[in-house]
Amino acid sequence: MLVRILTVLFFGLSCLVSAQAQDVGGDSVQIRSVQADFVQEKHLAILAHPIVSTGHFTFKAPASLRWEYFTPVHTVLLMDDGSIRKFVRQNGRFVEEHGMGLNSMQIVLQEITGWLDGEITDTPTFIAEPEKEGYIVLRPRNQALAKIISRIELKLMGTSGLMESVTLYEGPESFTRMVFAEAVLNEAVLPSVFRKP
Amino acid sequence: MKVLVVLLALLLLSSCTGNTLRALPESLPAELSPEQKETIRQSCARLFVAGDWQLVHSITFNLDSGHGATVLGVTVLDGAIVKTALMTVEGFVLFEAELDGAGQLEVAKALPPFDNINFAEGLMRDVKTIFLEPAAVPVVAALGLEGAGCRYDVAGEGAIDLIPTPGGSFVMHVYDREFTETLSIDLDSFAGQQSGMFPEKILLRAPGMRGYTLKMTVISAEKI
Numbered sequence: 001m002l003v004r005i006l007t008v009l010f011f012g013l014s015c016l017v018s019a020q021a022q023d024v025g026g027d028s029v030q031i032r033s034v035q036a037d038f039v040q041e042k043h044l045a046i047l048a049h050p051i052v053s054t055g056h057f058t059f060k061a062p063a064s065l066r067w068e069y070f071t072p073v074h075t076v077l078l079m080d081d082g083s084i085r086k087f088v089r090q091n092g093r094f095v096e097e098h099g100m101g102l103n104s105m106q107i108v109l110q111e112i113t114g115w116l117d118g119e120i121t122d123t124p125t126f127i128a129e130p131e132k133e134g135y136i137v138l139r140p141r142n143q144a145l146a147k148i149i150s151r152i153e154l155k156l157m158g159t160s161g162l163m164e165s166v167t168l169y170e171g172p173e174s175f176t177r178m179v180f181a182e183a184v185l186n187e188a189v190l191p192s193v194f195r196k197p
Numbered sequence: 198m199k200v201l202v203v204l205l206a207l208l209l210l211s212s213c214t215g216n217t218l219r220a221l222p223e224s225l226p227a228e229l230s231p232e233q234k235e236t237i238r239q240s241c242a243r244l245f246v247a248g249d250w251q252l253v254h255s256i257t258f259n260l261d262s263g264h265g266a267t268v269l270g271v272t273v274l275d276g277a278i279v280k281t282a283l284m285t286v287e288g289f290v291l292f293e294a295e296l297d298g299a300g301q302l303e304v305a306k307a308l309p310p311f312d313n314i315n316f317a318e319g320l321m322r323d324v325k326t327i328f329l330e331p332a333a334v335p336v337v338a339a340l341g342l343e344g345a346g347c348r349y350d351v352a353g354e355g356a357i358d359l360i361p362t363p364g365g366s367f368v369m370h371v372y373d374r375e376f377t378e379t380l381s382i383d384l385d386s387f388a389g390q391q392s393g394m395f396p397e398k399i400l401l402r403a404p405g406m407r408g409y410t411l412k413m414t415v416i417s418a419e420k421i
Contacts, residue, residue, distance in 0.1 A: 042288040045305075046273045046280040046295070048251050048421040053288070072416040073255045073267055075286050088267045088286075090257065097266050148289070148308065168288075171306075176288040 033060045036183040040069075045173035064194040080194035087197040094197040126152065229345060234337040241347035241359045244367055244384065244396075245330035250274045252328070252395070253416040256283075270413065272324055273421070281324050283311070296321045326371055327382065327399060331357050340370075355379075367396075378404065 040053040055069040067077040074089035087094040122128050125145070126138035131153075138152040150169045157164040167177040229237070246252075252272040268291065273280040277298025283291045293306040294317050304317050311317075335347035346360030358370040365387065371380040380403060384396035399413040 040288060042284065044271070044282060044284075044290065044293070046282060046293065047271065048273070049417075049419055051253055051269065051271070051288075051417075053286075069286060072253070073269070073286050075267070088257070170290055174290055174306075 031061055032186045033058070033189050034183060034185050035059070035187065035189070036180045038178045038180050040176060040178045042176050043174065058189055058193055060189045060194065064189075064191075066193050076197040078194055078197065080191075089197075228339075229337065233345075237337050237345055237361065238335055238347060240361055241335055241367075242330060244359065246274050246328045246395070248274070249276065249421045251417070251419045251421050253418075254399070254413040255416055257412045257414075258410065269416070272328060274328060275421070279321060279324055279329070281321060283320075292317070292320070294321060296325070323380070323401070326357065326369075326380070327384075327401075335359070 035056070035058045037056050038054070040055065042051040042053070044050075051072070053069050054071045055067070057068065058066045063079065064081075065077070065079040069075045076087045076094065078085045078087070086097045088097055089095075125142070126140055129137050129139065131137045134156045136154040136156070138154070140146045140149055140151075148170060150171065153167040153169070154163055155165045155167075163180055165177055165179040167175055169175045250273070252274075254270045254272070255267055256270045257267045267286060269284050269286060271280075271282040271284070279296045280294070281296075282293040285291065290306055291308050292304075292311040294302060294304045296302050302317060302321060304314075307313070307317065331349035331351050333349040333351045335349050337345060338348055340346045340348060340358045340360055344360060344362075346358055349357040349359070351357065353374070355371070355373045356376065357372070360368050360370075362368060367384040369380075369382040369384065370378055371382070373379050380401060382402070383398075383400040385400070386397040387395065395415055395418045397415045401411040401413070
């Protein structure tokens with residue numbers, strides 16, 4: 001369950017960065033690929049100082065994704081051609097972690113497809129509601145999921161449709177905020193990016 | 198999920214496994230001067246955390262089968278209160294609990310398969326063992342083949358031997374009430390962090406047929 005949720009959220013959220021991308025004329029842009037850096041802050045009641053992680057992700061339509069943390073632990077999640085793999089860097093080389101739960105792949109793909117095809121709207125997993133200006137809130141439909149993720153807050157970057165940040169709330173004092181930067185749309189991406197750590 | 202189940206099993210074993218590979222070595226009078234004994238005693242005491250700190254570690258476990266996983270471990274030492282959280286690298290909290298000075302355990306969050314009181318108790322006990330000096334006056338003695346070190350004989354719980362090595366590291370042997378070794382912990386690569394000294398690498402081994410290894414690497418140590 002946890003792996004499924006985690007995979008859904010992190011793979012799906014990467015796509016939100018580009019879900020409603022528009023060009024300078026305001027017309028919708030067909031997303032072929034998107035890349036961005038991110039800084040993640042983990043806030044927890046017991047933490048006097050948040051845990052800060054940095055990383056980068058690369059997405060290529062229809063369903064290839066590389067989600068990489070550089071710090072504090074160098075890990076790479078790869079999704080390509082129906083397979084999902086996770087690698088952790090240990091002693092100077094990447095070691096694959098097994099047991100990620102391959103069934104989650106199908107759910108991930110559904111989420112990605114849903115977010116890319118339309119606007120940021122309801123999906124089988126979340127109900128989307130616009131909140132204050134520039135924000136959209138996703139609430140889980142499933143009660144079991146709601147115990148783990150109470151809501152997801154998306155902050156839009158102006159009228160571009162790009163995401164400025166995503167905040168996942170686990171509870172009142174526990175949340176994870178990812179702030180994106182240096183987003184690049186529709187650049188060519190080599191297939192090996194999604195196959196090798 | 199399989200990874201988490203394996204991790205749970207390992208961590209449960211870390212607190213529950215009794216093996217008979219190593220019995221408590223007898224304390225023998227060490228031929229050391231009082232000054233030497235005091236030096237060893239002080240070096241043992243310095244190993245443990247004093248004051249209020251927030252520690253973050255990466256925790257990696259490996260099995261011979263090739264299975265393994267890496268999670269983040271948060272330890273907050275706030276006076277006599279110990280707070281601990283385990284979370285995925287992506288930031289999802291798997292387990293969060295607090296142990297007060299009176300030994301009262303409060304679990305704030307425990308996702309399956311971590312929603313098990315044995316796991317919670319075992320984890321908090323291990324965290325205390327690694328970071329807090331035992332509630333006993335150490336006796337400096339020759340401890341087995343590894344040389345002179347400190348023995349903490351904790352009433353009703355067992356014993357902990359803490360032995361400095363020639364390379365500047367420490368090895369800790371933890372024994373249960375039957376004086377059977379349950380854990381061996383290597384504390385290595387000490388570095389100064391805001392007036393404290395912390396091992397940058399901790400290797401926790403549970404010997405025996407179901408043996409495993411947990412490797413902890415410090416990510417940050419901040420005084421709070």
